[in-house]
Structure formats: structure tokens, C-alpha cells
Amino acid sequence: MSPREGPPRPKFGRIDPFCLMAVLPVLLVAGIIGSLVNVALGLGCAAFAALIVLFDSWANRPSRAPVREPEPERRERAPRPAGARPPVRRPPPPRPQVPRGQAPRAQAPRPQVPRTQAPRARQAPREAPYH
Secondary structure, three states: OOOOOOOOOOOOOOOOHHHHHHHHHHHHHHHHHHHHOOHHHHHHHHHHHHHHHHHHHHHOOOOOOOOOOOOOOOOOOOOOOOOOOOOOOOOOOOOOOOOOOOOOOOOOOOOOOOOOOOOOOOOOOOOOOOO
């Protein structure tokens, strides 16, 4: 079945509340421009705010329900007789406990990496007398 088949997708969805953070200032400016400068310019700004809301509603429309492939037929299990117990799940084997004060198993030693520079000399503390 093609993804285009099936029920049609709705044209519009919910309006995101954060969209109002863009629309309300534009409407405020539209009101100020419409009352003080030019009514037609104010209506144009209000139409722009309406387009923002319309686009947001279109972008948030719900998606179609995913098309499911028909499930392969499963082998049916034989019904359990009445009173039979469910199969036993064995717990994983316990982790070995290390007694306190004893180091865990030794790990493989790290290989020595040859130094490319000589180690820096340590600086003497301020209180140390210089000789």
C-alpha cells in the first residue's frame, strides 16, 4: 500500500502558543500604524500576522497514521493445560564478590609509551630555602 493511499491528512492543526510571541507584536504595530499613519498599511500588517498564524497551523498539522505492513503469520503455541506453571526464567549468574580490603583482579599492565621530551623539573615551594 502506498503512503499516499488511505485517509487524507488534515489541512491545518493546532496553533503553537509560542507563535503568539511573533504575532502579538506584529498586531500591536499594525494597530499603531493603522491608527496613526495609514489604515491600509495597518491592515497589511494585520494580514501578515494572520499569515504567520496560518503557516504555523499548517506546519503543526497532524501526520497520517503510519501504514502498517501485514504481520507475518505466527505459529500458534499449544495452549497450556489448566494448572500448568509458566516456564521458569533463570536469573543471571551472580557476579563474583571481592572481599573488603582485597584488591580486585589485576588488570593487564599498560604499555609504556616512550617520552618525546624530558620531564620538567619540579619547582621548589616558596618556603623552601634556596642553596
